[in-house]
Amino acid sequence: MTASNSYSAKAQITVGSKKVELYRLDALVKAGVGDVATLPYSLRILLENLLRYEDGKTVHKADIVAVASWDPKNRVEHEVQIRPARVLMQDFTGVPAVCDLAAMRDAFVKLGLPGDSINPLRTADLVIDHSVQVDHFGTKASFGQNVGLEYDRNQERYLFLRWGQQAFSNMKVVPPGTGICHQVNLEYLAQTVWTEQADGVTLAYPDSLVGTDSHTTMVNGMGVFGWGVGGIEAEAVMLGQPTAMLIPEVVGFELTGKLPEGATATDLVLTVTQMLRKKGVVNKFVEFYGEGISALSLPDRATIANMAPEYGATMGFFPVDDETINYLRFTGRSEEQVELVERYCKENMLWRDPSAKLRFSDTLSLNLASVEPSIAGPARPQDRIPLAASRKTWRKSVGAILGDKAGADAASIEAWAAAGPGEGPGNIAKKAAVSTDKGNFELGHGNVVIAAITSCTNTSNPSVMLAAGLLAQKAVAKGLVSKPWVKTSLAPGSQVVTDYLNDAGVMPAMEKLGFDLVGYGCTTCIGNSGPVHDNIAAAVKDNNLVVASVLSGNRNFEGRVNPSVRANFLASPPLVVAYAIAGTMNIDFATDAIGTGSDGKPVFLKDIWPSPTEVTEAMRTGLKREQYVKRYASVLDGDAGWKKLEAPKGATFAWDDKSTYIRKPSFFDNLGPTPAPMRDVVGARCLAILGDSVTTDHISPAGNIAKGSPAAKYLDAHGVKPADYNQYGARRGNHEVMVRGTFANIRLKNLMLGGVEGGLTKHFGAAGAEQMSIYDAAMKYVDAGTPLVVLAGEEYGTGSSRDWAAKGTFLLGVKAVIAKSFERIHRSNLIGMGIVPLEFEKGQDAASLGLTGEEVFDIGGIAEGLSPKKKMVVKAGGKSFNVIARVDTPQEVEYVAHGGILQYVLRQRAAAMKA
Numbered sequence: 001m002t003a004s005n006s007y008s009a010k011a012q013i014t015v016g017s018k019k020v021e022l023y024r025l026d027a028l029v030k031a032g033v034g035d036v037a038t039l040p041y042s043l044r045i046l047l048e049n050l051l052r053y054e055d056g057k058t059v060h061k062a063d064i065v066a067v068a069s070w071d072p073k074n075r076v077e078h079e080v081q082i083r084p085a086r087v088l089m090q091d092f093t094g095v096p097a098v099c100d101l102a103a104m105r106d107a108f109v110k111l112g113l114p115g116d117s118i119n120p121l122r123t124a125d126l127v128i129d130h131s132v133q134v135d136h137f138g139t140k141a142s143f144g145q146n147v148g149l150e151y152d153r154n155q156e157r158y159l160f161l162r163w164g165q166q167a168f169s170n171m172k173v174v175p176p177g178t179g180i181c182h183q184v185n186l187e188y189l190a191q192t193v194w195t196e197q198a199d200g201v202t203l204a205y206p207d208s209l210v211g212t213d214s215h216t217t218m219v220n221g222m223g224v225f226g227w228g229v230g231g232i233e234a235e236a237v238m239l240g241q242p243t244a245m246l247i248p249e250v251v252g253f254e255l256t257g258k259l260p261e262g263a264t265a266t267d268l269v270l271t272v273t274q275m276l277r278k279k280g281v282v283n284k285f286v287e288f289y290g291e292g293i294s295a296l297s298l299p300d301r302a303t304i305a306n307m308a309p310e311y312g313a314t315m316g317f318f319p320v321d322d323e324t325i326n327y328l329r330f331t332g333r334s335e336e337q338v339e340l341v342e343r344y345c346k347e348n349m350l351w352r353d354p355s356a357k358l359r360f361s362d363t364l365s366l367n368l369a370s371v372e373p374s375i376a377g378p379a380r381p382q383d384r385i386p387l388a389a390s391r392k393t394w395r396k397s398v399g400a401i402l403g404d405k406a407g408a409d410a411a412s413i414e415a416w417a418a419a420g421p422g423e424g425p426g427n428i429a430k431k432a433a434v435s436t437d438k439g440n441f442e443l444g445h446g447n448v449v450i451a452a453i454t455s456c457t458n459t460s461n462p463s464v465m466l467a468a469g470l471l472a473q474k475a476v477a478k479g480l481v482s483k484p485w486v487k488t489s490l491a492p493g494s495q496v497v498t499d500y501l502n503d504a505g506v507m508p509a510m511e512k513l514g515f516d517l518v519g520y521g522c523t524t525c526i527g528n529s530g531p532v533h534d535n536i537a538a539a540v541k542d543n544n545l546v547v548a549s550v551l552s553g554n555r556n557f558e559g560r561v562n563p564s565v566r567a568n569f570l571a572s573p574p575l576v577v578a579y580a581i582a583g584t585m586n587i588d589f590a591t592d593a594i595g596t597g598s599d600g601k602p603v604f605l606k607d608i609w610p611s612p613t614e615v616t617e618a619m620r621t622g623l624k625r626e627q628y629v630k631r632y633a634s635v636l637d638g639d640a641g642w643k644k645l646e647a648p649k650g651a652t653f654a655w656d657d658k659s660t661y662i663r664k665p666s667f668f669d670n671l672g673p674t675p676a677p678m679r680d681v682v683g684a685r686c687l688a689i690l691g692d693s694v695t696t697d698h699i700s701p702a703g704n705i706a707k708g709s710p711a712a713k714y715l716d717a718h719g720v721k722p723a724d725y726n727q728y729g730a731r732r733g734n735h736e737v738m739v740r741g742t743f744a745n746i747r748l749k750n751l752m753l754g755g756v757e758g759g760l761t762k763h764f765g766a767a768g769a770e771q772m773s774i775y776d777a778a779m780k781y782v783d784a785g786t787p788l789v790v791l792a793g794e795e796y797g798t799g800s801s802r803d804w805a806a807k808g809t810f811l812l813g814v815k816a817v818i819a820k821s822f823e824r825i826h827r828s829n830l831i832g833m834g835i836v837p838l839e840f841e842k843g844q845d846a847a848s849l850g851l852t853g854e855e856v857f858d859i860g861g862i863a864e865g866l867s868p869k870k871k872m873v874v875k876a877g878g879k880s881f882n883v884i885a886r887v888d889t890p891q892e893v894e895y896v897a898h899g900g901i902l903q904y905v906l907r908q909r910a911a912a913m914k915a
Helices: 026-030 041-053 061-068 091-110 142-167 181-189 214-222 231-238 265-279 291-295 298-306 322-330 335-347 387-405 410-418 462-477 495-503 507-512 534-542 573-582 612-622 625-633 710-717 735-741 774-783 803-811 824-832 890-897 901-914
Strands: 010-015 018-023 079-082 086-090 123-127 171-174 193-198 201-206 208-211 225-228 243-246 250-256 285-289 315-317 362-367 374-376 384-386 431-436 439-444 448-453 487-490 548-551 567-570 681-689 760-765 768-773 788-791 814-819 836-840 857-859 871-876 879-885
Touching (some): 010 335, 018 041, 026 041, 041 061, 041 201, 041 225, 061 079, 079 890, 086 181, 086 231, 091 123, 091 142, 091 231, 091 803, 091 901, 123 181, 142 171, 181 208, 193 335, 214 225, 214 315, 225 315, 231 803, 231 824, 250 265, 250 291, 265 298, 265 362, 265 374, 265 384, 265 462, 298 322, 298 462, 374 387, 431 534, 439 534, 448 573, 462 495, 462 507, 462 573, 462 612, 495 612, 548 573, 681 774, 681 814, 760 774, 768 774, 824 890, 824 901, 890 901
Parallel strands (some): 018 201, 086 123, 208 225, 250 285, 250 362, 285 315, 448 487, 548 567, 788 814, 814 836
Antiparallel strands (some): 010 018, 079 243, 374 384, 431 439, 681 857, 760 768, 836 879, 857 871, 871 879
C-alpha cells in the first residue's frame, strides 16, 4: 500500500489470536516530528492516512511533516491528498452517480477499452432512503400504502439500481423501507476501525468515508472520519482517486457539565449550531473535548455531529472512548470487532484522553447545564429560539413574513408580540373556514399543519424518541388529541426504532395521536412531506395565510418542506408531538394550556413532559441489543417488492430513450483523450442575481414538479400525466428533467426582477428584455452560443451536498459563478463540473458595484492559465472589478482544465490502461 514508509511506521500487534498490521503514529514521536500528543484527534486520523499512503507521488514526506507540525496560530496553506476507506450514498444522489458510472463505461468502450473495467475501487454502500413520500398518514395502513406508491413511482430507478448492484463489483444496495443512510451507517455500516487483507495480513486503520449527503458527518460521533461531498467527488473517490484538501483549521469546542432536566439532545444541538454559526467554522473541523463529553451518550454525540452542515463545519468530531465501545457492542458489532477498535485506538494514540492538552485554531465552551428547551426557525436551523420566547418570536416572524400585507404597523405588531394570549392586529387575525375529513375548523396564521417526527438527526437517538412516546402516552391518558388540521407522521431512520417504541409500550399512544409509521426514510426533512389536504392548501393560498410545520429534522429552509408552508421549525420529537396537540405556534407553553383534558381541566406541557427517570426506564425496558442484531442480519434482503424486481443483466446498461426516469447523461459525450485548451469567458450574460444564503434547495431541483413548469412541460410531451410527475429527487437519473428544474424553486428571488419569487429571469435578445423561466432563457442563450454567469451573495450554496445544483448549473450553460462567499461542498461541486467559482473582493458585491444583470461580462485570466486563488479581472458594461478564483488547490485547477473531475478521472484511467 505504501512505497516509502519514511518513518518506519508500519508495525504489527496481536489482537486476540490474530496478527494485525497498522501504521503507528508514535513512530513520528520517536522521530521527533511534530507533537502528535497535542494534535487534535481528527488530525491524527488524517496523519495516519498520509503515513499509510506515502508514495512519493500523491503523498510526500513533506505532507506528513506539515500535518504533524501543524501550528494552529501560524497556519500555512498546504494541500494533502487523502484516500477514504469507503463511500456512502443515498438514492437521490446515488442514482445519478450510478448513471455516471454506467455512462463512463460507455465512454471507455468508445475509447477502445473494456467497459467493465470501470468499477468502484473503494467500498460503496447505497441506501435507498429519500424516495418515500408521506401521501398517507394517521392510520396503521399508512406504511404499506406509502411503500406501495414508492415502488409504483420508482420502479425504473429501482430496476436500474438492481442492475448496478450486479454489474459493479464492490457496491452494496440497502433496499427501500430499511432506514436512513446515516442511521444505517451509525448502527451497522461504520466500524470505527476498518480492516482489509493486504498480502495475506490483516491491515487495520481508522474508518473513514465520504458521503453524497452532507449529514454524513453524523458518524463523526463514533470517531469515524467522514464528511459530505457531492456525488461527483464521491464517484472519483470510488474510482480510486485521492481527494484533495487543505490542512484544515480545527476549532475546539469544550463541553462541561451535564444537561438539565427538561433539556434534550435536540436542544443541545440547536444551541451548538447557533454558537458555531456565529463563530464561523466554514471549511473547518470542529472537535469536541472536555469532561462534558462523558455525560453524553453516543447518540447524543451523533446528534451534534449530524448537524455539522448546519453550523457550517466540514466535520464535528468526537474521539473514541468507552462510550464508543459500549455503543458498538450494544448495536450488534461482533466482539472481535469491538476488541479490535479498543486495542487499535489505545495502541495508536486515538483513544480520548480527558487530560490531554490539545492545540486548536480557536476554542469556545458550553456548559451543558445552561442548555434550555428550544426550537429553530422559521427558515434557518441556526436561528435558535428559546421555547420560553417562542410565542413572542413567532409573532414577530409572521409580521415580517407578511410585510405590508399584515394590515398593521410595526408598533402594533411589537405590542402584540409582547402581550399575552390573543389574536393579532390587522390581517394577522384573519381566519378561514375549512372542512376536511377530520371535521370543520377555522385556520389562521400560525396554525401548525405538519408535525413530523423524521430525520436521521433525532430518530437515531432513543432518548428523544422514547421521550416523544412517553409524552404521547401521558397526553392520551389525559384525553388530549392532535388538532384536525395537523398532518402527523412518524418516519424513523431504522426499523430498530419501531421495535423499541413497541417494546416500551408507547407506540399505541403515538398512533392515537396520529403518529403512525409512514415509512423509513427522510420524508418531511428532505421535502417529501406529501400534500396537505386540498382544502387546507386552498385556504392558505386564497387567504395568504402563514401556516407552519414542526419537524424533528435538520433542514427548515424556505420552500423545502411543503409549498403551502412558509414557516418551518426544527424541534425535538417530544416537542413535535406537543405542537401537534397545540396546533399552533401562537402559544407560550409555560403559561398557556396545551389543551383541555377529558376531565374538562386545562393541561399544560409540564403536566405531560416525561422526567429523565421515566425516559431512562423506558430505554431500559424497550431498547435491546437483539433488536439491532435481528434487523441488520437481513439488511440487504429487502421486502417482497424488492425481491421480485427483475433487474437487467450485462456489463453496460441498455439505455431506453423513452424512459423519463433514467437517461444516459451527456457529460461524457465526445470525450477525447486530452482536454481542449481553457478559454476566457467572453460576451457572457447574467442568468440571475441572487442574495445571501442561497441554498442548494434554491438551486437544485427538489420537491414536487409544479404544473406548467419547464420540467412539467417536458413530462407532458413524453406522455406523463400530472398525477405521475413524482418529484425531482426521484427523477435525478434524467438530466432533461433536472436541468429544467434547476433554479426553479418557488422561493428563489432573482434580484434582476426586483426579487420576484420563482425560477424567472430576464432574457436579453434581439427583442429586448423579456421575462421568462430561467431554463427557457438559458436555452435561448445556449442556442446563440452565449455563455452565462450567475452573481450571488454570501454563503452561496449552503445546504445538502446536491450534485445537481452544480450539474444543472453546468447544463444551463453557466461558465462562472461570482459570489461574496461559497459553502464548501457546493464550491467543490462547481469545480467538479468545470465551472469556475469566483469571489468578489471584500466589501464588494453586485449591489455595491451597481450591477443590474443587463451587462455583458468578460472574464479574463483563464486561457493564460488558472492557479490557486488567482486574482482576475471581470469587465461588465463599462465597469471593471477584481475577483479571486476560488479554485483553491493545484488539483482543483486540473479538474477545471479537464472540464470536470470525472472527465479527469476517465482520462487518467484510460491513459494508465493504455500505457
